[in-house]
């Protein structure tokens with residue numbers, strides 16, 4: 001049983017082979033946090049740990065013992081997990097243990113995405129009921145431990161038993177106290193076209209936080225917070241991760257107290273949040289996924305990858321190989337008609353691509369980005385046969401058909417705006433701020449969600465549509481729900497995202513075979529919440545191979561390869577104007593869900609041959625690229641960032657592909673090797689180099705190599721001859737394809 005309860009010591013021990021989480025009911029009934037980290041023995045003399053009562057202000061330390069769900073106003077002056085404003089305006093709360101139960105499996109969270117189990121035996125859940133009796137408040141804390149993952153999933157539910165509403169001002173998904181502050185805080189930050197760059201900061205006295213108040217998780221910060229020791233590497237050392245399964249406003253914070261302890265908290269951003277707790281009604285905070293690793297960052301990432309890929313993503317597409325798409329956006333922008341699209345599709349089909357995505361511009365009068373969002377009816381001038389006509393022609397070519405939509409948005413120049421200006425987010429009597437010339441529909445209104453469900457169901461049921469790219473291109477301004485009374489306006493942002501989840505959920509159920517890809521001006525809502533509905537996301541609008549090294553490296557810290565859509569685009573690149581070799585663009589995009597975002601009819605015969613070869617290579621390794629164990633070898637945020645190397649290895653360690661990328665070449669660089677990881681030291685691998693060639697690097701590596709040799713000595717990525725690097729140039733990429741050769745005897749290694 002992964003959850004043990006010692007009734008004498010009133011201690012809960014959630015335990016598997018990888019982690020332990022200990023909670024104790026203190027003598028005065030407060031719920032103390034004892035430990036989260038590597039596995040401890042089932043029982044031990046742990047009486048000294050968190051044995052004191054919660055002494056609050058009387059405790060001269062000024063930092064009461066760690067609590068599982070700290071509250072404000074009773075002597076713990078660090079950041080709280082819970083703040084409730086009582087009808088008299090007071091905000092002090094004090095939670096005490098009432099009861100608990102454990103049960104196999106894992107409950108869903110009403111209205112919110114969460115990780116799940118397929119069989120009850122996969123996990124066990126602890127539910128602890130706490131109460132603040134004077135405040136008539138109940139809090140239920142949920143902890144799920146999976147049998148074979150280094151993960152604890154946490155969430156909280158808050159209920160008021162008062163006859164008059166109380167106001168919930170802060171309800172974190174998780175708060176975690178750690179006994180020291182010798183940590184680096186790692187998070188993933190950026191902006192449009194440079195999302196999820198790795199940021200590392202040393203913790204120090206006071207608090208460090210990041211979050212979103214945009215109505216979406218945002219391009220600026222990913223909703224996950226990692227801690228690592230100074231000495232932690234990819235392979236070794238301690239690391240913690242807290243990741244929020246949520247797509248709206250969030251807060252992630254690390255606070256170092258007066259005595260060098262650390263409190264982490266993660267949840268809905270309390271700024272601007274105020275939820276009316278109606279008598280008896282329950283508020284559900286989103287789920288936080290806690291991971292601990294003492295085997296470095298690679299193991300931490302792998303715990304997130306496998307959980308999010310296999311037990312957060314759902315539906316038929318969770319496990320299916322994802323199609324190679326051809327997307328017309330960068331090929332045509334708004335300027336297309338049916339013959340042009342069919343020419344692109346037919347040419348893409350010849351090269352081996354599998355699904356055509358019709359991007360923005362197919363509806364209303366949409367010839368630019370200032371009109372028609374909301375009018376999801378086809379523009380017959382561009383597509384005389386309608387979406388159905390085009391989709392059928394695409395299918396006849398042998399491709400599946402996908403479509404772009406941006407359902408949450410509305411243009412002022414649209415039919416929908418003339419009919420339903422009241423559905424638009426905005427503060428009455430205040431001008432609305434436009435972003436990308438568009439406004440936002442109020443997804444907190446049930447009738448808006450119902451309307452969109454009707455329109456989109458109609459679209460999806462009248463044409464053979466296999467894939468939907470669901471975009472969201474601006475954040476919310478003038479937040480205000482027209483259907484909400486004044487005292488509920490603090491609920492708006494959360495209700496908005498609940499509306500988005502509701503629409504996704506209903507469409508996913510009604511069209512279970514459609515593959516959804518989420519998008520928000522690239523990676524502006526790339527978060528675990530979205531992955532529950534759309535198993536892949538458009539990683540960034542930036543398709544430049546060199547920029548993508550950083551973006552995909554940062555994204556890979558938490559998200560699996562199967563979630564990262566990565567496209568080869570034309571040069572000069574449309575975001576940064578850089579000219580990179582076609583093979584380099586593919587070698588980066590391979591590590592994810594491959595697609596193309598260019599006009600294949602404009603490619604030369606030589607380029608077409610290269611693209612056909614890329615697709616052939618990707619198809620032969622698709623399982624590895626989408627579902628292999630991802631190993632980061634050399635990072636774009638390390639040193640001068642000139643080299644990146646990563647690899648993907650099959651779970652049975654029989655196959656792997658290594659990618660090595662060099663941004664700028666240099667003269668007479670000297671020999672250099674790249675040591676691999678994750679292989680079977682006893683196996684012999686046949687190494688081949690992609691693109692194939694007979695240059696020095698190919699010659700130095702191709703052939704039979706031992707797993708031990710590849711991991712201890714490595715691949716040759718620079719030869720000894722200074723002349724060899726002349727031909728490589730800048731923006732060079734090389735893949736090494738590893739295949740365990742069962743017939744090869746170690747003595748036959750070359």
Ligand code: GLA
Pocket residue numbers: 329359360404471473519520521522538541
């Ligand atoms: C966003 C997306 C792009 C494209 C455009 C269309 O920017 O991220 O991929 O779909 O919108 O307007």
